[in-house]
Amino acid sequence: xxxxxxxxxxxxxxxxxxxxxxxxxxxxxxxxxxxxxxxxxxxxxxxxxxxxxxxxxxxxxxxxxxxxxxxxxxxxxxxxxxxxxxxxxxxxxxxxxxxxxxxxxxxxxxxxx
Amino acid sequence: xxxxxxxxxxxxxxxxxxxxxxxxxxxxxxxxxxxxxxxxxxxxxxxxxxxxxxxxxxxxxxxxxxxxxxxxxxxxxxxxxxxxxxxxxxxxxxxxxxxxxxxxxxxxxxxxxxxxx
Numbered sequence: 001x002x003x004x005x006x007x008x009x010x011x012x013x014x015x016x017x018x019x020x021x022x023x024x025x026x027x028x029x030x031x032x033x034x035x036x037x038x039x040x041x042x043x044x045x046x047x048x049x050x051x052x053x054x055x056x057x058x059x060x061x062x063x064x065x066x067x068x069x070x071x072x073x074x075x076x077x078x079x080x081x082x083x084x085x086x087x088x089x090x091x092x093x094x095x096x097x098x099x100x101x102x103x104x105x106x107x108x109x110x111x112x113x
Numbered sequence: 114x115x116x117x118x119x120x121x122x123x124x125x126x127x128x129x130x131x132x133x134x135x136x137x138x139x140x141x142x143x144x145x146x147x148x149x150x151x152x153x154x155x156x157x158x159x160x161x162x163x164x165x166x167x168x169x170x171x172x173x174x175x176x177x178x179x180x181x182x183x184x185x186x187x188x189x190x191x192x193x194x195x196x197x198x199x200x201x202x203x204x205x206x207x208x209x210x211x212x213x214x215x216x217x218x219x220x221x222x223x224x225x226x227x228x229x230x
Contacts, residue, residue: 036221043119043206043221044157089156098145098164098210101219105156 006104136207
């Protein structure tokens with residue numbers, strides 16, 4: 001059972017465009033939703049995260065939109081740059097000490113210059 | 114931010130040998146560490162959860178006798194792949210949390226790439 005579904009699998013965006021990646025979750029006990037960025041051969045790095053008490057969070061060019069009723073959340077990358085080309089993973093976790101993150105399958109983003 | 118260090122970053126070994134990967138939290142005490150496995154172009158799959166001083170909890174389908182996890186201190190967890198085979202070749206990533214109020218904010222290591230010949 002896939003608890004966190006992520007789409008699309010891959011995405012090509014022109015420089016300066018908006019990249020949008022979507023995730024849906026099933027477990028209503030999840031209440032922490034981070035996005036990670038991973039470059040080849042490296043561990044994932046936390047990009048931005050949101051909790052269900054807000055519907056949107058923005059940090060620089062990155063925005064998370066959260067729809068609790070639909071159990072969906074998305075990452076928007078504004079003014080996409082070639083340096084943003086990486087694999088992005090959404091994840092979810094319960095608000096419980098020592099709980100592991102459950103990851104989506106990832107989206108490979110390519111930003112053309 | 115907090116730093117989690119893994120060593121070695123890559124290792125090549127012969128089939129049948131055992132390999133140990135270390136995961137250290139450098140500037141915080143990690144009450145819980147997690148081990149993930151990632152095959153090429155795939156997601157991170159949780160292998161086990163390790164709490165300091167207690168036995169690791171393995172995910173379904175992960176052989177506890179093959180993937181030995183030790184979390185002997187609040188700053189170190191080790192994963193030993195015993196009798197490694199080519200199908201064990203993968204990218205192993207650890208993550209750690211101090212278990213504070215911001216639960217879920219995991220810090221990841223840089224990963225260890227294992228190649229079994």
